[in-house]
Amino acid sequence: MSYENSRVSDVANILHARASSLVNKAEILKAVELKGLLAELPTLPVEQRASFGKDINHLKQELQNIVNESADTQERLATIDVTAPFDVNVNGHRPELLPSTGGSIHPLMTEMDTILDIFYRMGFNAVESRQIDDDYHMFESLNFPEGHPARDDYDTFMTTDGLIAPAHTSTMQNRVLKKYKENLEKNEPIAVVIPGRVFRNEDLDATHEHTFYQLEGVYVDKGVNAGHLIATLKTFLEEYYQQQLKVKTQPFYFPFTEPSFEFAISRPESLRNGTGTEDDDWLELLGCGMVHPNVLRMAGIDPEIYTGFAWGVGIDRLVLMKYGIEDIRHFESAKLDFLRQFA
Numbered sequence: 001m002s003y004e005n006s007r008v009s010d011v012a013n014i015l016h017a018r019a020s021s022l023v024n025k026a027e028i029l030k031a032v033e034l035k036g037l038l039a040e041l042p043t044l045p046v047e048q049r050a051s052f053g054k055d056i057n058h059l060k061q062e063l064q065n066i067v068n069e070s071a072d073t074q075e076r077l078a079t080i081d082v083t084a085p086f087d088v089n090v091n092g093h094r095p096e097l098l099p100s101t102g103g104s105i106h107p108l109m110t111e112m113d114t115i116l117d118i119f120y121r122m123g124f125n126a127v128e129s130r131q132i133d134d135d136y137h138m139f140e141s142l143n144f145p146e147g148h149p150a151r152d153d154y155d156t157f158m159t160t161d162g163l164i165a166p167a168h169t170s171t172m173q174n175r176v177l178k179k180y181k182e183n184l185e186k187n188e189p190i191a192v193v194i195p196g197r198v199f200r201n202e203d204l205d206a207t208h209e210h211t212f213y214q215l216e217g218v219y220v221d222k223g224v225n226a227g228h229l230i231a232t233l234k235t236f237l238e239e240y241y242q243q244q245l246k247v248k249t250q251p252f253y254f255p256f257t258e259p260s261f262e263f264a265i266s267r268p269e270s271l272r273n274g275t276g277t278e279d280d281d282w283l284e285l286l287g288c289g290m291v292h293p294n295v296l297r298m299a300g301i302d303p304e305i306y307t308g309f310a311w312g313v314g315i316d317r318l319v320l321m322k323y324g325i326e327d328i329r330h331f332e333s334a335k336l337d338f339l340r341q342f343a
């Protein structure tokens with residue numbers, strides 16, 4: 001647009017250039033130069049005012065157009081939902097799925113499916129864990145009373161208003177025990193696995209991540225003992241690693257189990273160097289035990305009638321061992337050359 005007044009034309013050039021570098025384009029409407037032009041108007045000789053005023057109005061309109069356009073663009077951008085596998089801007093008919101040739105399922109999720117499948121075949125239900133929880137489920141319902149020193153074993157992340165990013169999937173035990181309690185009245189066991197993402201304030205290294213995955217398991221019925229626990233885990237692990245394994249337990253401490261164990265397996269084939277001599281090298285794998293009577297009681301289950309076992313295993317660790325991966329941080333690293341090996 002050409003202006004009749006060179007004074008307005010100069011200001012227009014300045015403001016166009018400035019508008020193009022502003023993130024919030026609306027600020028250009030408040031430019032001091034624009035106010036300056038308006039202030040000059042009454043000082044001009046009467047015969048020039050009409051043309052000067054018209055130029056100013058024109059400039060204001062141009063700037064307003066720039067602002068409107070940018071608002072339109074922002075509105076269009078805002079409607080793109082990155083979680084939708086289709087284009088949400090297409091209306092009127094069910095949109096086509098976007099092509100997915102560029103990606104694949106993350107290896108941890110593929111392995112999680114394999115693991116859940118084994119437990120479905122063993123008669124377990126699955127309930128997904130949560131990513132934010134509270135003190136009651138993280139500690140109290142698991143027999144960690146207020147001020148219990150074992151609370152410090154879990155380097156929990158907390159929000160300023162006291163919510164907790166769960167440091168283990170055991171936070172779900174009380175919920176699933178309550179949810180499936182009626183099974184017991186029907187003479188059926190509670191048999192649940194709980195996959196979930198967990199968070200710990202860890203120093204990171206090849207075997208520690210701040211965010212990782214666990215699979216919790218809980219089994220409750222009449223007459224359940226530690227032999228059932230060991231048999232269940234051995235059966236699962238042999239199916240997952242597709243080989244016979246030696247297993248052993250050693251005493252440990254968790255507030256929510258009594259007795260508590262650490263469960264170890266003989267080194268699987270995938271982690272041997274082919275010498276055949278390493279099958280009595282033990283790898284600690286997970287924590288487990290017999291559900292503490294207080295944990296059953298807090299879910300309204302009578303520990304005089306029912307007993308149960310529980311375990312919690314790190315999925316990342318199971319997968320690392322299956323494939324001989326040397327560093328847990330690869331999983332969250334978005335390294336495509338690593339991930340593509342599993343695609």
Ligand code: DAH
Binds near residue numbers: 216
């Ligand atoms: N929650 C424990 C941890 O993350 C693991 C665990 C141990 C889970 C014993 C259990 C259990 O259910 O019975 O360190």
